[in-house]
Amino acid sequence: MLIELKNVCYTYGAGTVYEVSALDGIDLQIHEGEFIGVIGQTGSGKSTLIQLFNGLMKPTTGQVFFAGKDIWADGYDLRSLRTHVGLVFQYPENQLFESDVLKDVMFGPKNQGLTPGECEERAKEALRQSGIAEEFYSVSPFELSGGQKRRAAIAGVLAMDPEVLILDEPTAGLDPAGRDELLNLIKHLRDKRGITVILVSHSMEDVAQYATRLLVVHEGKIAFDSSPKQVFSHYRELEKMGLAAPQITYIMHDLRERGLRVDVTATTVSEAKRSILMALSEHRSLSTD
Amino acid sequence: MPSIIKAVKLGFDYVKYSEESETPEHVSAIRGIDLSVKRGDFIAILGHNGSGKSTLAKHINALLVPTSGTMWIDGIDTSKVEELWKVRQKAGMVFQNPDNQIIGTVVDEDVGFGPENLGVATEDIWSRVDDALSKVGMLGFRDRSPNKLSGGQKQRVAIAGVVAMHPDCIVLDEPTAMLDPNGRREVLEVIRDLNEKEGVTVLLITHYMEEVVFADHVYVMDQGELVMEGTPREIFSQVETLKKYKLTVPQVTELAYELKAAGVKLPDGVLTRQELVDALMPAADSGKVEA
Amino acid sequence: MGEIALGQYYPSNSILHKLDPRVKFIGTIVYIVSLFLVNTWIGYLFCAGFLIVMVILSRVPFHFILKSMKPVFFILVITMLFNLFLTPGEPVVKFWIFTISDQGISMAVRMGARLTLLVMGSSIMTLTTTPNALTDGMERLFSFLKVIHVPVHEISMMMSIALRFIPILAEETDKIKKAQIARGADFETGGLIRRLKSMVPLLVPLFVSAFRRANDLAMAMEARCYHGGDGRTQMKPLRYAGRDYAAYAILAAYLAVCIVFCWRHL
Structure with missing residues (x-):
């Protein structure tokens, strides 16, 4: 087990009159190689949750373990934890600061105390994986296009060679092509490098397509924790939480209601297509009988 | 009736100085744009990042003036300096980042900012602000600090700020790009309301294909040019062409397109869930009819 | 928060x-x-x-x-x-x-x-x-300085914009700081010189962001017909x-x- 949260609570302004409970009694286990989608309304506590994973926030009560060790125990090296658990914040391009792209990506490895040679090697590898062409290495990060900036910033986290990559709405503000590119990049990292991915997203369609496991955070608690298919079968409860299921789920339910025997757990276009085609031919053969 | 927005062979070039090359580079951001928008229409403009959408939008509000061709707003040539404030009053503009366009430290003061600049009398400012805030459903928040609002609420305040200037048309440059789904829904509802109930001409620039389904007319931009134009149905029935311009279609449309490719009898450019289900059921029952 | x-x-x-x-x-x-x-x-x-x-x-x-x-x-x-x-x-x-x-x-x-x-x-x-009312009050009190070409309206506008953006920039500082800590940055240890140097990854993005915001805001103000204090009326005189x-x-x-x-x- 990679990350484990035991009865974690987080309260903002604990001990003052402005106490706000952000997370309440979270028990959670994250295993190697998972692709976890995290959904929840703004203010549900999901941003707090992901910052607990790499020790940026300290739980008010409860424990956080990484690879079996309590990260808030005395003498635990939090800085090295952060290289194992990479966190990409929303609009990560806002953190770029160096005079050229390569140097910026080298910032993480440099903080790890690697030699300049190793740093450069890591940075180049990360940039390659993020799909930034070599001609841009010496360019100022501020001259890149929006999508490129985003990918360069992600490379900055990848260069630390993390085992877990947490991304907070990485596609926000990108155009459709940029969104697809980035999601495919993340999927690729998981498939090829075996990185455990935790993806916070507002797009049900995206998590349905990529995640193997889905966490629904609602009012500081984990409301659902299972496969996307199972979570989206509770779409009416999701709606009560201000969330929704992918469009496809609704179409499948509509069709089922009208008497077409489709698979209502389909959540992606390709699944839906297969199921509808099958149901259509079945429907015809039934009615001809 | 004359068009509210009209552009003929509109182009905008700028000079780019780079460190590497000695000679400045001439870049053409948009070119050869012909546009004619009817009063009261809901227009959507699609295009990937860097396709020139924002540059075009800034011409409508005279934040930029064309380097070639002409743009008219309600018959006024936007390049005429003496008409600048009139153009900006007639064509209001809402931007992407909700934080970077609210000037006031209190909601109602921000909405009053435009009318103040226009020199509207104090009592009239108050009635305009009340009216604009209630149209976007934010009247209850008038004494709040904008910093305490959600993204969707901030964007509605920004829209109210434009509405209070009594514009003929509103240009919205990716107003929902930085919002969560609920914020997006709120803002889109307000925009549709303004268009339908108040008859305000709307020009919406967006990346979200679902948002343009309700538009009267859609334009697609690529590399500084208008490359497609038509009703949402016409545009979304050309799935392959859209992909070429780095755009997608709504999931419903994509599913319908895939099913059709697999031989199911469906119309082109299915836009909504209801349409798809209605169209699929006869296809399902057609076996029965033939039998 | x-x-x-x-x-x-x-x-x-x-x-x-x-x-x-x-x-x-x-x-x-x-x-x-x-x-x-x-x-x-x-x-x-x-x-x-x-x-x-x-x-x-x-x-x-x-x-x-x-x-x-x-x-x-x-x-x-x-x-x-x-x-x-x-x-x-x-x-x-x-x-x-x-x-x-x-x-x-x-x-x-x-x-x-x-x-x-x-x-x-x-x-x-x-x-x-409220800071805003105070700014307004001072603009009016010192308006006599306009005679000697002190840009009283502009100064007051700057003050109220600053009031609006200070919390936003403070929040932004916090975000960037966290993002850099997540990349292994260390703002806490080391001598004075080292600490000052460690501020670069925080200050550069902050300045970039502040300039972008200033640029956006100026455009938004112009789009809403702002052209200085002349001919301007007041909502809350x-x-x-x-x-x-x-x-x-x-x-x-x-x-x-x-x-x-x-x-x-x-």
């Missing part, structure tokens, strides 16, 4: 809250002047009495006013100690190398009282006036009401009494 209380405004509906910001600004100046006019115990008592009446009228809980003392508490103590030990006069207490004179005690107490009343007095203004004139009268009377105290050495 990192909400920064700016200017410490305390919302209420008291008579002091309703007063025109110009009255409160001038009132605060008058009060500060009065504290330097009086020099006797009766005088200080009178000033303190006036302050207490104001506190009651403002309906701001007293601990909020005490809180305003927190940032200046250190200065207050230092000032009092300096006066206590360094004022020459008849020695009262003597130990090791320190001597405390009767003059010193009286001076220290007086300075302490003066400083306490001064800070509390001005905190009443900031507690009962400042107009004196009856209570404001009454307040001016009370202030004048108060100042007169203080002048009498000063003149008569009471």
Whole structure:
């Protein structure tokens, strides 16, 4: 087990009159190689949750373990934890600061105390994986296009060679092509490098397509924790939480209601297509009988 | 009736100085744009990042003036300096980042900012602000600090700020790009309301294909040019062409397109869930009819 | 969540809250002047009495006013100690190398009282006036400077924009800091030079963001027809009401009494 949260609570302004409970009694286990989608309304506590994973926030009560060790125990090296658990914040391009792209990506490895040679090697590898062409290495990060900036910033986290990559709405503000590119990049990292991915997203369609496991955070608690298919079968409860299921789920339910025997757990276009085609031919053969 | 927005062979070039090359580079951001928008229409403009959408939008509000061709707003040539404030009053503009366009430290003061600049009398400012805030459903928040609002609420305040200037048309440059789904829904509802109930001409620039389904007319931009134009149905029935311009279609449309490719009898450019289900059921029952 | 209380405004509906910001600004100046006019115990008592009446009228809980003392508490103590030990006069207490004179005690107490009343007095203004109203008030009060080409409107516009963006930039600083910590940055350890160097990954993005915001905001202002103060009307123009004139009268009377105290050495 990679990350484990035991009865974690987080309260903002604990001990003052402005106490706000952000997370309440979270028990959670994250295993190697998972692709976890995290959904929840703004203010549900999901941003707090992901910052607990790499020790940026300290739980008010409860424990956080990484690879079996309590990260808030005395003498635990939090800085090295952060290289194992990479966190990409929303609009990560806002953190770029160096005079050229390569140097910026080298910032993480440099903080790890690697030699300049190793740093450069890591940075180049990360940039390659993020799909930034070599001609841009010496360019100022501020001259890149929006999508490129985003990918360069992600490379900055990848260069630390993390085992877990947490991304907070990485596609926000990108155009459709940029969104697809980035999601495919993340999927690729998981498939090829075996990185455990935790993806916070507002797009049900995206998590349905990529995640193997889905966490629904609602009012500081984990409301659902299972496969996307199972979570989206509770779409009416999701709606009560201000969330929704992918469009496809609704179409499948509509069709089922009208008497077409489709698979209502389909959540992606390709699944839906297969199921509808099958149901259509079945429907015809039934009615001809 | 004359068009509210009209552009003929509109182009905008700028000079780019780079460190590497000695000679400045001439870049053409948009070119050869012909546009004619009817009063009261809901227009959507699609295009990937860097396709020139924002540059075009800034011409409508005279934040930029064309380097070639002409743009008219309600018959006024936007390049005429003496008409600048009139153009900006007639064509209001809402931007992407909700934080970077609210000037006031209190909601109602921000909405009053435009009318103040226009020199509207104090009592009239108050009635305009009340009216604009209630149209976007934010009247209850008038004494709040904008910093305490959600993204969707901030964007509605920004829209109210434009509405209070009594514009003929509103240009919205990716107003929902930085919002969560609920914020997006709120803002889109307000925009549709303004268009339908108040008859305000709307020009919406967006990346979200679902948002343009309700538009009267859609334009697609690529590399500084208008490359497609038509009703949402016409545009979304050309799935392959859209992909070429780095755009997608709504999931419903994509599913319908895939099913059709697999031989199911469906119309082109299915836009909504209801349409798809209605169209699929006869296809399902057609076996029965033939039998 | 990192909400920064700016200017410490305390919302209420008291008579002091309703007063025109110009009255409160001038009132605060008058009060500060009065504290330097009086020099006797009766005088200080009178000033303190006036302050207490104001506190009651403002309906701001007293601990909020005490809180305003927190940032200046250190200065207050230092000032009092300096006066206590360094004022020459008849020695009262003597130990090791320190001597405390009767003059010193009286001076220290007086300075302490003066400083306490001064800070509390001005905190009443900031507690009962929004930063925005204060900016407006100052724009109007100093509008006479326009004659000598001081850009009063522009300065006031800058101040109110700054007020709006300080919390946003503070939040942004926090975000960037966290993002860099997640990349292994260390802002806490090391000597002064190292710490200053470690600020670069924080400050560069912050400046970039501030400039982008400034650019966006300027465009948004232009798009809404902003073209400086000329021909501009006001949504909330400042107009004196009856209570404001009454307040001016009370202030004048108060100042007169203080002048009498000063003149008569009471």
